[in-house]
Amino acid sequence: MGELMRVFIDLMWFFRMEKARYIGGIFTLVVVSLLILLPPYVIGVMVDGIAAGTLSGGAMVRWLLFLAVIGVLMYGLRYVWRVMIYGSAARLSQVLRNRLYQHFTSLSPRFYQQKRTGDLMAHATNDILAIELTAGEGVLTLVDSLVMGLMVIATMALFIDWKLTLVALLPMPFIAWSTSYYGNLLHERFHAAQAAFSTLNDKVQENISGVRVVKAFGQEEEEKKGFRHLSEQAVEKNVAVAKIDALFDPTISLIVGLSFFLAIAYGAKLVVGGELSLGGLTQFTIYLGHLIWPMLAIGYLFNIMERGRASYERVQSLLMTKSEVQERENAETEPPQGDLEVAIASFYYPGYSEPALTGIEFRLERGMTLGLVGRLGSGKTTLLRLLLREFDGVEGDIAIGGKSIYDFRLEALRRSIGYVPQEHVLFSATIAENIAFGLPEATAEEIEAAARIAAVHDDIVRFPDGYETVVGERGVTLSGGQKQRLSIARALLMQPELLLLDDALSAVDARTEKAIIDSLGANRRQGTTLIAAHRLSAVERADLILVLDEGRLAESGTHQQLMAAGGWYAEMYRRQQLESLVMQGGAEHGRSPLD
Numbered sequence: 001m002g003e004l005m006r007v008f009i010d011l012m013w014f015f016r017m018e019k020a021r022y023i024g025g026i027f028t029l030v031v032v033s034l035l036i037l038l039p040p041y042v043i044g045v046m047v048d049g050i051a052a053g054t055l056s057g058g059a060m061v062r063w064l065l066f067l068a069v070i071g072v073l074m075y076g077l078r079y080v081w082r083v084m085i086y087g088s089a090a091r092l093s094q095v096l097r098n099r100l101y102q103h104f105t106s107l108s109p110r111f112y113q114q115k116r117t118g119d120l121m122a123h124a125t126n127d128i129l130a131i132e133l134t135a136g137e138g139v140l141t142l143v144d145s146l147v148m149g150l151m152v153i154a155t156m157a158l159f160i161d162w163k164l165t166l167v168a169l170l171p172m173p174f175i176a177w178s179t180s181y182y183g184n185l186l187h188e189r190f191h192a193a194q195a196a197f198s199t200l201n202d203k204v205q206e207n208i209s210g211v212r213v214v215k216a217f218g219q220e221e222e223e224k225k226g227f228r229h230l231s232e233q234a235v236e237k238n239v240a241v242a243k244i245d246a247l248f249d250p251t252i253s254l255i256v257g258l259s260f261f262l263a264i265a266y267g268a269k270l271v272v273g274g275e276l277s278l279g280g281l282t283q284f285t286i287y288l289g290h291l292i293w294p295m296l297a298i299g300y301l302f303n304i305m306e307r308g309r310a311s312y313e314r315v316q317s318l319l320m321t322k323s324e325v326q327e328r329e330n331a332e333t334e335p336p337q338g339d340l341e342v343a344i345a346s347f348y349y350p351g352y353s354e355p356a357l358t359g360i361e362f363r364l365e366r367g368m369t370l371g372l373v374g375r376l377g378s379g380k381t382t383l384l385r386l387l388l389r390e391f392d393g394v395e396g397d398i399a400i401g402g403k404s405i406y407d408f409r410l411e412a413l414r415r416s417i418g419y420v421p422q423e424h425v426l427f428s429a430t431i432a433e434n435i436a437f438g439l440p441e442a443t444a445e446e447i448e449a450a451a452r453i454a455a456v457h458d459d460i461v462r463f464p465d466g467y468e469t470v471v472g473e474r475g476v477t478l479s480g481g482q483k484q485r486l487s488i489a490r491a492l493l494m495q496p497e498l499l500l501l502d503d504a505l506s507a508v509d510a511r512t513e514k515a516i517i518d519s520l521g522a523n524r525r526q527g528t529t530l531i532a533a534h535r536l537s538a539v540e541r542a543d544l545i546l547v548l549d550e551g552r553l554a555e556s557g558t559h560q561q562l563m564a565a566g567g568w569y570a571e572m573y574r575r576q577q578l579e580s581l582v583m584q585g586g587a588e589h590g591r592s593p594l595d
Helices: 006-010 012-017 019-036 038-052 057-106 109-114 117-159 162-168 172-209 211-216 220-272 278-290 292-319 380-387 410-415 431-435 444-453 457-461 480-493 510-523 559-565 568-588
Strands: 340-347 357-364 369-374 395-400 417-420 498-502 528-532 544-549 552-557
Touching (some): 006 012, 006 292, 012 057, 019 038, 019 057, 019 117, 038 057, 038 278, 057 117, 057 292, 117 162, 117 172, 117 278, 162 220, 162 278, 172 220, 172 292, 220 278, 220 292, 340 380, 357 380, 357 544, 357 552, 369 380, 380 498, 444 480, 480 498, 544 559, 544 568
Parallel strands (some): 369 528, 369 544, 417 498, 498 528
16 A cells, blocks of 8 residues: 555655645545535434334425435535645646657757657657546545544444444455555556557658658558557556456445445344334435445555556656766856867767767857768768767767857757757747757748848749648648758848758758858858768858868868869769769759669
8 A cells, every 4th residue: 555655655745836726625525525424314304203203394395405405505515625636736747748848858868869750749648647537536525535534434433333333344454455456457558559559650650751651662561460469458548457457346346245244134133123213224324325335445545556666667767767968167258259169089889889980179269160071971960960969978078169168058058049950940930940940930021031142032932822821741732852951041040159050951952052151151150060971062162161081170271272182072972963964964864864
């Protein structure tokens, strides 16, 4: 029982927060329980009066009016405690969801590599609802069953017959044993059922997000089979929970029925022996009827508390997860500005034995542009992510304006950075709202100016609703190039100190790429720009170009210097230029060069 009550102890922080409402609700509930004791007493008096022939018509009317007043009063008080207790439980859901969401936004990328999106969504929906039920229905059931049960038992023992009460309660220990046994089984099975729901949720999320890929590869039937299998597993786990759940009511009803049998059998003997009046036995059986709910409530309470305990453990395990990126005490709150200096001796991704970056050193004056090039997996994206402090653990330092980025608050650091990742994320909102995501107060003129720099304004005005066109989830209604340029516009609108473009021009043609690079050169003179690219034409006008190879600095210099060096950069640049010329020639003759 102590283990079972732990969920209420764990939630004590919230009960203290909402103590006024809970105290008011519980007090009202106790008053209702007291009022419930009055009707059986009145009925017992009336039965004895009728049996003795002493009950007058006027007295009966007065007693009936008294019962009506009690009924109306209980009706009003029940409304009050429901609003107080259930309203507080709903606030608990809000508090926990806000904590979860805030915690999710503070965690490092490694957490999301280890956790599935569907699983996290299940924590924020099903688990929160189970905890809310514990703080609402659970508190109600605990207080109501205890208060009413104890009051009814005390009334039967003190005012009717203690021996009859003792006989009627003989089967009660079986309720405690059976509900405890069922509760332990329920806890294990509900944990498994929630995990199955998380897996099913994750499958749905993956298939909806990747529906175009599923259709393109003709895997609809395979995915349907996979979903059916997971759905069957979820049903199987929930049926296992339902089987235990279904045992509570029959078991308790059987024990309650045995109590009634013993009470009526022994009570009839007392009436025949003259030790108890007929009205007293009637009053006792009505009170015993009032004990049915507390008895049933014990099983219901175990059910609620086991579900709530399992869900609270799952949610707490998330909230206890620490971010690998931690802020220093008294960190700077103002966004950094100035020259960028990078001196990375080495960096290892968590859990890896080989370094992702080794010996990366450079200095970039404010307003300059850096090009990052190299083969796939050479470390370009890793370097940009370290600037964002998505990971810590760098041996060395990264500084902006002479101050280490580790001396700034994360929020301040990232306010000074505009980031365009390889995977472009757009939201189900208008184009204008997507561009203004990082600066919601931006004017229409500022949004349009950013779109022009990103060379996407002409595309936008061709849409039927222009900037008010609603973008589908993750930008599903837009082409790859349009999504890239909207992401660039979103970053530019913030006028960041550092603009990080991670292969952000891969989906646009050479002409559009040139237009964007020209616009960036004209509008980014007060900000530093870092461009990671596979197409070398995107970085040829950069002030400094770094060529990375397996996390190491292979070459560095301007475009002219690297071409003169005749290394990997020069070879790749000539190859890409040749491919471009071949493609242009094929296009001029109206056919592919591969034909």
